[in-house]
Structures are given as structure tokens and as C-alpha cells.
Amino acid sequence: MNTPVFAARNLRKSYGRGTARFDALDGVSLEVRAGESIAIVGKSGSGKSTLMHLLALLDSPDEGSLQVHGMDASQLSTKQVNLLRNQDFGFVFQQFFLIPNASVLENVILPLKIAGLGAGECKRRGMAALEQLEIAEKAKSKATNLSGGQKQRVVIARALVNNPKVIFADEPTGNLDTVTGERVEDILFSLNKDHGITLVIVTHDPDLAARCDRRIFIRDGRQVESLALETAGASA
Amino acid sequence: MNLTGIFRTAVGNTFRSKLRTTLTVTAIFIGAFTLTLTSALGTGVATYLDVQIAGFGAKDVLAVTKTTGPEPGLGDGPAPYDPAVATAAGSPGAEPGASAGVLTDKDLESIAGTTGVLEVNAVVTVMPRYIEHDRNGKFQLVVNEATALTKADLAAGQQLSEDGNENRTLLPSSYLETLGFDDAQSAIGEKVTIGISDYTGAMHEVEATVTGVQNLTLLGVGARMNQSLTEELYALQTLGEPAGAATGYFTASAHFDPGAGSEQVETLKADLADQGYTARTLADQIGIFQTILTGIIGVLNAFGVIALLAAGIGIINTLLMSVQERTREIGLMKAMGMGKGRIYALFSFEAIFIGLLGSLIGAAAAITTGTIISNVLADTILADLQGLRILQFAPVPVGAIILLVMLISFLAATLPARRASRQNPIDALRYE
Numbered sequence: 036m037n038t039p040v041f042a043a044r045n046l047r048k049s050y051g052r053g054t055a056r057f058d059a060l061d062g063v064s065l066e067v068r069a070g071e072s073i074a075i076v077g078k079s080g081s082g083k084s085t086l087m088h089l090l091a092l093l094d095s096p097d098e099g100s101l102q103v104h105g106m107d108a109s110q111l112s113t114k115q116v117n118l119l120r121n122q123d124f125g126f127v128f129q130q131f132f133l134i135p136n137a138s139v140l141e142n143v144i145l146p147l148k149i150a151g152l153g154a155g156e157c158k159r160r161g162m163a164a165l166e167q168l169e170i171a172e173k174a175k176s177k178a179t180n181l182s183g184g185q186k187q188r189v190v191i192a193r194a195l196v197n198n199p200k201v202i203f204a205d206e207p208t209g210n211l212d213t214v215t216g217e218r219v220e221d222i223l224f225s226l227n228k229d230h231g232i233t234l235v236i237v238t239h240d241p242d243l244a245a246r247c248d249r250r251i252f253i254r255d256g257r258q259v260e261s262l263a264l265e266t267a268g269a270s271a
Numbered sequence: 272m273n274l275t276g277i278f279r280t281a282v283g284n285t286f287r288s289k290l291r292t293t294l295t296v297t298a299i300f301i302g303a304f305t306l307t308l309t310s311a312l313g314t315g316v317a318t319y320l321d322v323q324i325a326g327f328g329a330k331d332v333l334a335v336t337k338t339t340g341p342e343p344g345l346g347d348g349p350a351p352y353d354p355a356v357a358t359a360a361g362s363p364g365a366e367p368g369a370s371a372g373v374l375t376d377k378d379l380e381s382i383a384g385t386t387g388v389l390e391v392n393a394v395v396t397v398m399p400r401y402i403e404h405d406r407n408g409k410f411q412l413v414v415n416e417a418t419a420l421t422k423a424d425l426a427a428g429q430q431l432s433e434d435g436n437e438n439r440t441l442l443p444s445s446y447l448e449t450l451g452f453d454d455a456q457s458a459i460g461e462k463v464t465i466g467i468s469d470y471t472g473a474m475h476e477v478e479a480t481v482t483g484v485q486n487l488t489l490l491g492v493g494a495r496m497n498q499s500l501t502e503e504l505y506a507l508q509t510l511g512e513p514a515g516a517a518t519g520y521f522t523a524s525a526h527f528d529p530g531a532g533s534e535q536v537e538t539l540k541a542d543l544a545d546q547g548y549t550a551r552t553l554a555d556q557i558g559i560f561q562t563i564l565t566g567i568i569g570v571l572n573a574f575g576v577i578a579l580l581a582a583g584i585g586i587i588n589t590l591l592m593s594v595q596e597r598t599r600e601i602g603l604m605k606a607m608g609m610g611k612g613r614i615y616a617l618f619s620f621e622a623i624f625i626g627l628l629g630s631l632i633g634a635a636a637a638i639t640t641g642t643i644i645s646n647v648l649a650d651t652i653l654a655d656l657q658g659l660r661i662l663q664f665a666p667v668p669v670g671a672i673i674l675l676v677m678l679i680s681f682l683a684a685t686l687p688a689r690r691a692s693r694q695n696p697i698d699a700l701r702y703e
Contacts, residue, residue, distance in 0.1 A: 088697050093606055093697050094697055113610065113611075116608075117609070117610050119608070120606065120607060120608040121607055121608025121609075126606055130700075132599055132600075132603050145603070145604065145607060146607045146608070149607050149608055149613075
């Protein structure tokens with residue numbers, strides 16, 4: 036059995052102090068295996084985004100342990116963490132977070148520029164990623180002039196450009212209409228199937244969650260049984 | 272991200288908000304422009320003084336005065352009377368640093384006896400009443416008092432000499448037209464008549480040959496006379512004077528070996544100081560003016576620096592707004608693995624680039640306008656001071672100003688860059 040990409044045990048995270056203290060995560064354990072697609076499902080404020088931030092090493096837990104590729108996350112240096120996020124992780128956000136005045140290509144090659152690649156190499160790989168998502172003709176356009184679906188494809192191209200092992204997608208279809216949303220889902224799952232990229236999707240959409248290999252349900256910072264949440268979601 | 276990548280991104284970022292960058296660059300421009308001009312003024316005037324001293328200051332002459340003791344304090348009462356102390360006619364020299372002691376003939380002898388002194392002459396003040404050429408009318412004559420210490424900046428002819436004990440004079444170029452000469456060249460070799468009244472009021476006339484015409488310089492205005500002419504005029508001026516009325520001089524000029532090194536000059540000055548005399552070269556005297564000048568330029572520069580500091584606040588403001596506006600972007604870059612140091616460097620480079628831009632444009636504009644102003648002034652109100660270029664731009668001070676501006680920009684960036692580098696990616700990327 037190969038080592039899991041992520042192995043989290045009893046993660047706890049709280050914000051604030053005293054009466055303002057808020058437990059975002061209250062003891063969550065999970066394992067994510069390479070090539071798997073996993074959905075972290077919950078309502079807003081349930082702690083699902085906090086869990087993703089911990090897995091993506093954007094934040095560190097107050098308690099509990101996290102292993103990434105078998106390495107203890109708390110033992111990694113800042114430099115190693117930065118390298119890991121730059122080389123192994125890709126991010127897709129509901130809000131896109133494209134740099135508005137920069138061109139599509141410039142947006143896509145940002146991770147490569149951060150990695151310190153030369154301008155030529157950046158452009159070559161950036162164009163390849165845009166072609167893979169069939170949006171190469173927009174390379175020179177400003178990011179603001181794109182439609183929602185086009186923007187999300189650019190974001191996926193950006194997440195893909197450094198050939199990551201894991202893609203974190205936070206509500207990737209939240210800002211898109213049903214048809215466009217489905218096309219984006221298709222792209223993400225084809226990356227998972229055809230390129231073996233591990234998918235970690237945070238969503239409150241049961242349909243998207245249903246397409247994943249596995250679902251983790253979070254409510255009030257705790258992991259719950261799938262059915263419980265689904266009935267709660269249905270009655271809400 | 273490597274250094275060139277950071278630099279390129281920073282340069283790109285400065286052009287992203289064009290209006291804001293333009294305004295900040297303008298603020299820096301004003302500071303750099305002011306500083307470049309004031310430093311050019313300093314360079315211009317200092318260079319002029321140096322050229323004057325180097326070109327026309329006699330290098331082998333000391334102005335010697337008697338060193339007086341410390342002034343009596345306010346409550347000390349009068350000093351005891353000393354019959355040996357001489358008095359001199361006229362008023363003490365108005366030059367800064369000159370002492371009010373009076374030199375006697377005995378003093379002149381002991382100065383002449385000092386090792387290294389070749390010749391000593393008392394500097395006497397002659398007050399001719401008029402000058403006339405070819406019966407064209409009589410005009411007042413001003414005598415250059417610094418004759419012994421300086422050489423003339425000649426427009427035509429040659430320097431004064433004592434060959435053949437002939438009376439010789441150098442006329443300022445501004446006298447030519449009044450006295451009836453067509454140009455500088457035509458005045459050379461002509462005779463002029465100088466009128467002087469003696470102690471009893473009777474008028475005497477002395478003939479002198481014009482051997483040269485001099486440009487106006489900072490080092491004394493008026494006509495120059497050689498020693499034999501001065502002596503003859505002085506003899507006439509004191510004719511009929513009661514014996515013992517004026518027995519001393521304020522200043523003597525002491526010639527020494529022109530080949531003497533600065534160490535030998537210092538020794539000579541120290542020897543004279545031991546005997547109770549103050550000896551100063553022309554450079555020493557000019558040095559006082561240079562000190563004053565340096566002070567004035569310093570104040571002007573301070574204004575430029577104040578403008579730059581204000582511009583520095585502008586940079587802080589610009590970058591803080593930029594950090595605020597790009598919170599998301601910074602968070603994104605951090606999430607994608609860009610380290611704190613690089614974010615810091617990114618914003619620092621942005622500030623330095625704004626500084627470089629502002630100072631380059633400011634310096635270039637200052638050099639262009641300064642050169643035009645300097646040329647116009649040299650042809651109009653400063654036309655009499657030949658060789659004075661009031662604004663001079665040297666590469667070293669201009670380069671230093673650009674570096675200074677970049678340093679100020681870098682310091683201004685510290686606060687915003689720190690804030691950016693400490694940005695938490697999660698907070699930055701949190702949904703609104």
C-alpha cells in the first residue's frame with residue numbers, strides 16, 4: 036500500500052479567544068490517497084474551508100497531526116512548505132482570484148514565475164495549459180474581459196500549469212450556471228481520471244459531491260455520517 | 272521567483288496604476304529637480320572660485336598683518352598705553368579675518384629677515400582723484416587693492432612688471448569706452464594721466480603706460496598699478512605731511528619662492544606667527560568665502576531634501592494603497608508558494624523603481640533647464656564676470672542625488688513592504 040497524500044489525525048483549529056472563541060474544526064481525521072477524488076461537504080461555516088486550508092498547508096492546526104506525502108507537516112520548514120505548495124499543489128477558487136489588469140497568459144504563468152522559470156519556458160508551458168483547456172485564443176485578453184466559465188477555465192489552467200499532484204478546488208462551480216458548471220466539473224474529473232491528479236473539492240453542492248470517489252461530511256467542525264447531513268440538507 | 276522576475280514584475284506593477292504612479296513620480300521629480308539645481312549652483316560657484324584662485328591668485332605671496340592679542344573683555348577696562356605701538360593712516364582692512372594691528376618699518380625688517388621671505392612691500396592705500404586719457408575728460412579712478420596678491424585676468428596686453436622702473440597700469444575693460452579707447456587692443460601702450468592731491472590739497476599729475484586690459488573678476492575691481500607707480504603716487508599723497516603722522520601699515524605683502532611646497536609655506540606661516548604676525552595666502556582668504564558659500568548651498572540643499580522627504584511620504588502612501596488594493600493578489604502569490612522575503616523585495620523594488628524614475632526625470636529636467644538658465648545668465652546679468660557658469664552639472668553629485676532618492680524610496684517602502692509580506696494568505700483569500 037502506498038503512502039497516502041494526506042493523513043490527518045484529530046485536527047483541531049479554533050479562532051479568537053475567550054467568549055469570542057470559535058471552534059472551526061473539532062477533531063477531524065481523514066486520509067487522502069493518490070489519484071483519488073474526494074469531496075469535503077458541508078454548509079457554509081461548517082469548517083470545510085478550514086479543513087482544506089490545513090490540508091493545503093495554508094494554515095497550521097492547533098492540535099492533531101498532519102502528514103503530507105508521509106512527512107510530518109509541523110516539521111517542514113517555511114521554504115519546504117512554499118516549495119510544496121508551488122510544485123505539488125494547484126488551487127481553484129470560487130472567486131477565481133485572477134489579477135484583473137494582467138493578461139490571461141500572465142495570470143496562468145504566475146506559479147511558474149514564482150518558481151523562477153525563465154520567460155520562454157513560462158510562455159511555452161502557459162500556452163500548453165491554455166490549449167489543454169481550449170482557451171488559448173484568449174491568451175492576450177485581459178482577465179476581466181472573460182465570461183465566468185472562461186475565467187474558471189483560466190483558473191484551472193493556472194492550477195495545472197506546474198503539473199501538480201493535487202488540485203484543491205474550493206466551490207469551483209459556485210459562481211457558474213449549471214451548464215458551465217458541469218463543463219468545469221467534466222474538466223476537473225478528466226484531469227483526475229486521465230492524469231491521475233488527486234482532487235480535493237470543497238463544496239456544498241450534493242451533485243458535485245456525488246461525482247467524487249469519496250465524501251467527507253463536516254458539520255459544526257465535526258465529521259458526521261453522510262446520510263445525516265443529506266437528510267439535514269434536504270429538510271433545510 | 273528569481274531577482275530578474277521580481278524586478279520585472281515590480282516594474283510592471285508600477286505601471287498598473289498609472290495616475291498614482293505619475294503623481295508620486297512628480298513629487299520625487301520636484302525634490303530631485305531642486306536638489307540637482309542647488310548642487311549645480313554649488314558646483315558652479317565653487318568651480319569659479321577655484322579657477323579664479325588657481326588662474327589668477329599669486330601663489331608666491333603672503334598677506335602679512337600684525338597679530339593682535341585677544342580683545343579685552345567687556346568689564347576689563349582699557350589696556351595699558353604702549354608708546355611703541357604704531358598708528359596708521361586710513362581704516363583697517365575690511366577683509367574678514369584681518370587683524371587691526373599695525374606694522375611698523377621695524378616689523379617689515381623682521382618679516383624680511385624671516386627665512387624663506389624674498390621681498391616685503393608695505394601695502395599702502397593710494398587715493399588718486401582722477402584718470403584722464405588724451406584730454407578726453409577726467410574720470411574717477413578706483414584702485415584694485417589686491418594687486419599684490421593676484422594676477423589680472425587679462426583681456427589684452429600683459430601682466431604688470433617692474434622692468435625699467437616705468438610707471439605701468441592695467442585698466443578694467445569697463446573703463447575703455449569712457450576713457451575714449453575703441454577696444455582693448457588699442458589701449459595697450461597708450462599713456463594715461465593720473466591726478467592725485469597731496470596733504471595740503473595741491474593737485475599733482477603722474478603719467479603711466481597702459482600695459483594691459485583686464486576682465487572683471489571677483490578678486491577686486493578697479494585699475495591695477497605696479498609698485499613704482501604706487502610708490503610715486505604714495506610719495507605725492509603724503510607730500511607735506513607732518514613728520515610722524517603716519518608711521519605704520521595694516522598689511523604687507525611678502526613674496527616667497529614660487530617653487531615652495533605647501534609644507535614650506537606652512538613652516539613660513541608658522542615662523543611668522545611665532546614672531547607675532549598673521550600670514551595668509553590668497554587661498555586662505557578665499558577659503559572664508561567658500562565656507563560661507565558652502566553654508567548657503569547647504570541650506571538650499573536642505574530644502575531639496577525636505578521636498579524629497581515629502582515625496583517619501585508620497586511613496587509610503589502609494590505603496591500602502593497598492594498593498595491594500597492587491598491584498599488578494601499577494602495572498603494568491605503566497606498561497607502559490609512565494610516566500611515573505613520575495614514579497615518584501617517585490618514592493619521594495621517597486622518603490623526603488625518609482626524613485627529611479629522620478630530622480631532620472633528630475634535630474635534630466637534640471638540639467639536641461641539649468642543649462643539654458645546658465646547660458647542666458649552668462650550672456651546677460653553675469654556677463655561682466657567672465658568665465659562664471661553659475662550652474663554646473665557634474666556626474667558625481669548628480670549620480671549621488673539619484674542614489675539618495677533611491678535610498679529614500681527604499682526606506683519609504685519598508686512599512687508597506689513589511690505589511691505586504693506579513694499578509695496571511697487565508698485572510699487575503701477569504702470570501703467576502
